[in-house]
Amino acid sequence: MQYLTQLLISGLAIGAIYGLIAMGFAVIYKSTGLVNFAQGEMTMIVAYIAWTISTTISGNLFIVAAGAIISAIVLGLVIERVVMRPMLGEPVFATVMVTIGLAVILRSSINFIWDAYPHGLDVGFGRDIVRVGNIGVRTGQIAVIATLLVLLAAIWAFFRYSKFGVAMRAVAADDRTALLMGISAPRVHAAAWAASSVIAGIAGVFFAITYDLSPAMFQLGLKAFPATILGGLDAVLGSGIGGLLIGITENLAGGYFGSGMKEVAGFLMIIVVLMVRPFGLFGERDIERV
Amino acid sequence: MAMTTQAETVGSHTRAEDARLLEFRNIRIVYDNAIEAIRDVSIAVPEGSIVALLGSNGAGKSTLLKAMSGILHTEEGEVENGSIRFRDQEVHRLAPDELVRRGIVQVPEGRRVFPALTIDENLQMGGYTRTKAEARERRDKVFALFPRLFERRDQIAGYMSGGEQQMLAIGRALMTDPVLLALDEPSLGLAPLIIDRIYEVIVRLRDEMKMTVLLVEQNAQRALDIADYGYILETGRVVLDGTARKLAANEDVREFYLGVSSSGRKSLRDVKHYKRRKRWLS
Numbered sequence: 001m002q003y004l005t006q007l008l009i010s011g012l013a014i015g016a017i018y019g020l021i022a023m024g025f026a027v028i029y030k031s032t033g034l035v036n037f038a039q040g041e042m043t044m045i046v047a048y049i050a051w052t053i054s055t056t057i058s059g060n061l062f063i064v065a066a067g068a069i070i071s072a073i074v075l076g077l078v079i080e081r082v083v084m085r086p087m088l089g090e091p092v093f094a095t096v097m098v099t100i101g102l103a104v105i106l107r108s109s110i111n112f113i114w115d116a117y118p119h120g121l122d123v124g125f126g127r128d129i130v131r132v133g134n135i136g137v138r139t140g141q142i143a144v145i146a147t148l149l150v151l152l153a154a155i156w157a158f159f160r161y162s163k164f165g166v167a168m169r170a171v172a173a174d175d176r177t178a179l180l181m182g183i184s185a186p187r188v189h190a191a192a193w194a195a196s197s198v199i200a201g202i203a204g205v206f207f208a209i210t211y212d213l214s215p216a217m218f219q220l221g222l223k224a225f226p227a228t229i230l231g232g233l234d235a236v237l238g239s240g241i242g243g244l245l246i247g248i249t250e251n252l253a254g255g256y257f258g259s260g261m262k263e264v265a266g267f268l269m270i271i272v273v274l275m276v277r278p279f280g281l282f283g284e285r286d287i288e289r290v
Numbered sequence: 291m292a293m294t295t296q297a298e299t300v301g302s303h304t305r306a307e308d309a310r311l312l313e314f315r316n317i318r319i320v321y322d323n324a325i326e327a328i329r330d331v332s333i334a335v336p337e338g339s340i341v342a343l344l345g346s347n348g349a350g351k352s353t354l355l356k357a358m359s360g361i362l363h364t365e366e367g368e369v370e371n372g373s374i375r376f377r378d379q380e381v382h383r384l385a386p387d388e389l390v391r392r393g394i395v396q397v398p399e400g401r402r403v404f405p406a407l408t409i410d411e412n413l414q415m416g417g418y419t420r421t422k423a424e425a426r427e428r429r430d431k432v433f434a435l436f437p438r439l440f441e442r443r444d445q446i447a448g449y450m451s452g453g454e455q456q457m458l459a460i461g462r463a464l465m466t467d468p469v470l471l472a473l474d475e476p477s478l479g480l481a482p483l484i485i486d487r488i489y490e491v492i493v494r495l496r497d498e499m500k501m502t503v504l505l506v507e508q509n510a511q512r513a514l515d516i517a518d519y520g521y522i523l524e525t526g527r528v529v530l531d532g533t534a535r536k537l538a539a540n541e542d543v544r545e546f547y548l549g550v551s552s553s554g555r556k557s558l559r560d561v562k563h564y565k566r567r568k569r570w571l572s
Binding site: 089163166167169170173174176177178179180181182183184284 | 359360361364385386387389390391395396398402404405406407411414415416418419462463466
């Protein structure tokens with residue numbers, strides 16, 4: 001029982017990180033109709049920037065957090081303006097290929113700018129272990145789960161009630177008609193990239209705080225992508241929940257069937273789910289009227 | 291080979307007299323730097339009137355509307371010559387959102403409601419450029435015009451019938467508080483009864499709300515019934531224009547756009563006559 005609870009909690013924690021990155025995927029998909037394959041790399045870059053801030057400027061938690069968020073916004077805006085906007089109106093396939101290229105460039109930039117060794121991000125928080133009964137949890141793990149839940153609620157409200165949130169959905173559905181209504185699609189896209197970058201960055205920083213920072217961190221994106229497919233590419237909330245499900249599944253599989261199963265468990269679950277619901281657990285079926 | 295085209299004007303009413311709200315002046319539109327979609331077209335839309343833009347598929351009607359709304363570039367189209375003027379200012383280089391702020395809006399062909407959004411959210415998007423208070427006021431007016439939308443305000447737009455979607459598309463455009471409302475084929479694919487409803491509303495917009503309407507239609511009969519003035523477009527050029535009444539009485543128009551001929555049925559001789567005239571025009 002204790003073993004199970006331990007597995008569940010650490011599964012939830014890593015799942016929350018997947019979930020955050022998956023939400024980043026969904027935010028971009030929902031407003032631009034694109035899958036951004038550089039999501040994991042953006043996660044990693046922001047985490048490295050946070051680490052640089054913590055080692056050079058200050059290790060204060062709030063300074064690192066503020067610096068990471070600001071640099072994530074800048075990163076998202078720069079990528080949208082420099083790489084994605086020229087691709088506006090080009091075929092989706094070409095644009096998605098561009099994000100793959102971007103992923104490779106960002107991935108290698110880690111070695112150019114930083115180095116290939118693992119680092120710990122120390123902000124004086126996150127690695128302490130809290131004991132609840134006889135189960136040990138890292139404070140960083142608790143914090144990331146809480147952050148995911150708060151962000152889920154905030155984003156749900158944003159897409160549902162704010163004018164800009166509704167505009168994002170409108171642009172995703174039909175950008176030309178959105179233009180006709182006076183909605184500036186480029187501005188909406190820029191905001192989506194910035195928001196997605198921030199969400200992914202938060203995940204990256206939490207991962208670095210709780211575990212370690214390494215040039216292999218981009219693989220988080222590979223784990224998060226199935227989460228967003230599971231939850232539904234167009235479902236931001238579903239993606240967050242999909243992350244939790246994947247995290248728990250792979251942790252349980254790893255715990256009971258060995259680490260070989262851990263890698264494939266998530267994907268197995270996706271195959272089964274997609275056979276039943278091809279648009280994801282929480283995705284919207286295309287509405288088509290003839 | 292072809293020289294300047296002189297469009298035929300029927301009736302004594304020339305299009306120079308009225309206060310022009312919108313004007314296409316000798317406009318030429320080219321797609322992909324190669325395909326000429328509109329050649330030397332001049333159209334004037336007087337304030338407070340309904341102007342019908344008629345013509346068959348591919349005549350260039352929608353292209354003119356896209357140019358008016360500033361979205362030609364999304365299809366690699368470009369205004370190469372001439373200008374579009376709104377309230378005596380050149381507007382064809384303005385961004386779409388600026389045009390909407392100035393009061394130009396169009397209801398696109400095929401309605402194009404945002405399918406996954408509710409009716410309320412669709413309307414909210416129409417009011418995107420307006421303040422919250424303005425949008426609320428506009429929405430009350432739209433609901434007064436289309437009570438059906440009020441009844442179904444929380445429903446998903448994609449599940450509505452074609453007629454309701456057309457009402458929503460018009461309502462959404464009205465949310466922008468337009469001075470000039472352009473409608474691209476509002477009758478397309480709708481039942482005759484529904485078309486009646488839509489056309490009633492268009493007339494009310496002109497008569498009660500003093501709106502100026504540019505009506506693009508393939509359904510010439512319907513459009514000429516309510517329009518004040520009409521232009522007939524063919525392969526990118528205006529071939530005929532005049533008051534709606536004169537156009538409706540014109541023999542060629544009756545034959546080719548209204549589907550009735552003076553002899554009661556279509557005869558080959560009329561076709562020849564028409565072809566001759568066409569040759570002469572080009």
